Amino acid sequence: MNIEFEKMNAAHLTSVTAIENSSFITPWSYQSFVYELSQNSFAYYIVALLKNEVVGYAGMWIILDEAHITNVAVHPEHRGRKIGYALMQQMLIRAALRGATKMTLEVRSTNEPAKKLYNLLGFKESGIRKGYYEDTGEDALIMWKEDLF
Template structure:
């Protein structure tokens, strides 16, 4: 499947928001994405695009010496094609380029597919946030990748 992963542009917000609403029971608002893309200097977002269509997106906040994945979603019609992995790897590379080698995220306890992807990319479970998700009080599994460079197979200076 041919697609490119690139930094988000303001023009992508509507497509990203549509995917957000399809994928999450408590979606972020459109305005939240506008603020993330246009105002938040700590935020980095990427999209997967094919023929002008956004297939998925991912974002993170860069906070001191760590990256925190805020969201990652792939349009339901394009799942299981490696897009989520490509998006997360792009975030990891961007964090690494910014001098950050640790990344964290929260994931629903029931989202075994996502947890499997994260483990594949070097994330480990370190804790649980009880009742984290407001729609159903589901727990969130806290995961960390303590060496982005090792997970991506990078050597010093790459």
């Protein structure tokens, strides 16, 4: 499997929002991604491509020396192939190249596959945001990776 990564652009957004809609209870809208790409100077997003098809994406905000993962998703038909791991590796590299020294994210407390992935990448649980997810009232685990490399 030959996955390529590139910076997300407007041409990717139809595919990205389709993956977003199939991955999350409360998905981001197409317009939210447009805003991130065109208006948010802290935002940086990439896509994973397999034979020129978007099969996953990830986004982050880089503020000073901290990178904050905003979202990561892989198309349901392509899960279990380590694409999420590869996306996160790319985000770590790209964050470091942009001056970040640490990275944080929130993850649903019940999302075992994501928690396993983040632990594998060296993220550590550092707190809980009670009732963070408005759609279900579920808690979010706050995770940090203090040293990117």
